[in-house]
Structure formats: C-alpha cells, structure tokens
Amino acid sequence: GIQVEQSPPDLILQEGANSTLRCNFSDSVNNLQWFHQNPWGQLINLFYIPSGTKQNGRLSATTVATERYSLLYISSSQTTDSGVYFCAVNYGNNRLAFGKGNQVVVIP
Amino acid sequence: SQTIHQWPATLVQPVGSPLSLECTVEGTSNPNLYWYRQAAGRGLQLLFYSVGIGQISSEVPQNLSASRPQDRQFILSSKKLLLSDSGFYLCAWSRDSYNQPQHFGDGTRLSIL
Numbered sequence: 042g043i044q045v046e047q048s049p050p051d052l053i054l055q056e057g058a059n060s061t062l063r064c065n066f067s068d069s070v071n072n073l074q075w076f077h078q079n080p081w082g083q084l085i086n087l088f089y090i091p092s093g094t095k096q097n098g099r100l101s102a103t104t105v106a107t108e109r110y111s112l113l114y115i116s117s118s119q120t121t122d123s124g125v126y127f128c129a130v131n132y133g134n135n136r137l138a139f140g141k142g143n144q145v146v147v148i149p
Numbered sequence: 150s151q152t153i154h155q156w157p158a159t160l161v162q163p164v165g166s167p168l169s170l171e172c173t174v175e176g177t178s179n180p181n182l183y184w185y186r187q188a189a190g191r192g193l194q195l196l197f198y199s200v201g202i203g204q205i206s207s208e209v210p211q212n213l214s215a216s217r218p219q220d221r222q223f224i225l226s227s228k229k230l231l232l233s234d235s236g237f238y239l240c241a242w243s244r245d246s247y248n249q250p251q252h253f254g255d256g257t258r259l260s261i262l
Contacts, residue, residue, distance in 0.1 A: 071248045082187075082237055084253040091248075125191065129251075134200065135181050135243040136208075137251055139193040 043068045043132050047140035054118045054147045062113040062143045064128030072131040073104050075113050078142070079124050087113070087126075118147045151176035155240050155254035163262050168213075168227040170257050172240030175221065180242040182223040183251065184215055187237040199223060200245060235261045 044067040054060055064073070075087040088095050088102040090111065095102055099118075104111040115122055125144050129137040152175045162168060174180050181200050185193040195208045197215035205215050212231050216224045223240060239256045243249040 072250070074250055076253075082256045082258070084239065084256075086250065086252060089250040127193070129193075131248065134198065134206075135247075135249050135251065136183070136195055136198055137193075137241075138195070139185075141192045144191075 043070070043130060043138050045128060045130055045138050045140035047126075047128055047143050049143060050141065051144045052146070054115075054122075054145065056118060056120060056147055056149050058118050059114070059116045060118060060145070062115070062126055062128075062145075064111045064113070064140055066109050066111075066128075066130045066138075068109075068132070070106070070109075070130040070132055071135075073106075073111050074129045074131070074137065075102055075111070076127045076129065077122075077124050078127060084127070115145070118145075120147045120149055123147045151242070151252065153240060153242055153252060153254040155238075155257055157257060158255065159258045159260075161260045161262060162230055164232055165229050168225070168230050168234070168259070170225040170238055170240075170259075172223040172225075172254055173221055174242045177221070177242070177244065179220060179245050181245050181249075182217065183241040183243075184223065184225050185239045185241065187239065187256075188235075193239065197225070230261050232261050235259055 072091045125142040129139045184196045199217045240254045241251040
C-alpha cells in the first residue's frame with residue numbers, strides 16, 4: 042500500500058519561532074490533507090491541498106504532487122500550536138492513509 | 150452546515166464483552182463514512198468505510214465489524230473484545246463525490262481491562 046512518511050517525528054519550539062514539517066508519500070495520490078490533533082484528541086482540518094500553496098493565518102502549506110511531498114509551515118509559533126500534526130493522502134474512494142505524525146511542543 | 154457526532158466519548162470495557170460505538174452525521178445526505186483506530190497516540194489506521202446503506206468495506210482483518218443501518222448512521226461493533234482492541238476510535242465523513250476532504254468526529258477512547 043501507499044506509504045506516508047512525516048519528518049521530523051518530534052519538534053520542540055520556542056514560542057515565536059518558525060518551523061517546517063514535511064510529508065513524503067510513495068505513490069500518486071488524489072489529494073492530501075493536513076490535520077492538527079489537539080491534546081483532547083480532536084482532529085482539526087488545517088488544509089486540503091492537492092497541489093500548490095495555501096495560507097491560513099500563521100499556517101501555510103505547499104504540495105508538490107509531481108515530487109510526492111508536502112510541507113506545512115508554522116510561523117510565529119504559539120503554545121496553542123502544540124499537538125500532533127498529521128498528513129494524510131487520499132488514495133481512492135476518498136480513503137485516507139495517514140503518516141505517523143509530527144509531535145510539536147511549543148514552550149513559552 | 151454538517152456535523153458529526155460520536156458516542157460515547159470514553160468507554161471502559163472488560164475483555165470478552167461486546168461493543169457498540171455509534172456515529173451519526175447531520176446536514177448532508179449519502180455521505181461516505183469511515184472508522185479509524187489510533188493506537189498509542191500516533192498514526193490512524195482505516196478500519197472500515199461505507200459508500201451507502203448496507204455497503205461496508207473492511208481495510209484490515211480484525212475482531213471488529215461495522216454496519217450502516219441508515220444513511221447517516223455508522224456503527225462499530227464487536228461480539229467479544231480483546232485487549233488489543235484498546236485505542237482511540239474516530240469516525241469521519243466525506244461527500245460522496247470524487248476527491249473530497251474528510252471531516253472527523255471527536256472520537257471514543259476505549260480501554261479494555
């Protein structure tokens with residue numbers, strides 16, 4: 042099946058710092074989503090991004106489908122950005138294959 | 150707008166007991182529905198998905214089953230729970246058109262004793 046790899050697995054940031062999370066996938070995909078899982082377990086949709094770049098506040102994402110990767114940028118990080126960030130790829134029938142996530146801790 | 154509900158939020162069950170987790174979606178019709186499990190706090194695995202009433206596809210062999218008795222209702226069941234069934238179970242929905250994003254419920258945290 043399709044493989045989704047995220048890096049780095051763990052990241053500690055000082056509040057105010059910027060960071061980049063990466064997602065590589067092994068095969069062509071129909072689409073890609075980025076999620077933030079908060080400490081209560083809720084999965085929050087961040088981006089639905091098959092290709093190109095999107096921005097939402099301090100977060101932005103870029104997907105280069107031809108090279109099979111996507112990047113999530115966090116700028117001016119805040120403690121509320123802590124949690125696990127998941128990349129998930131749509132491989133047919135709108136099914137998602139998830140990476141193992143990026144655990145982000147933002148310290149004040 | 151569309152909403153998705155899961156219950157219960159937390160469940161503690163003894164080994165060998167039955168299980169029924171329910172998920173319902175409001176504000177849309179004929180959605181695709183999905184059950185995922187998250188073990189050890191990382192990585193979600195797709196267990197089942199459904200494109201219509203009574204239509205269930207299983208992604209991995211396991212001790213669980215799923216049913217879709219109504220258009221917007223998806224149920225995850227087991228006749229006899231195993232310790233390995235512990236985890237965080239999430240339900241999701243998407244529109245039934247090609248290439249649609251998924252939206253997740255708040256999940257059920259299941260502990261097997």
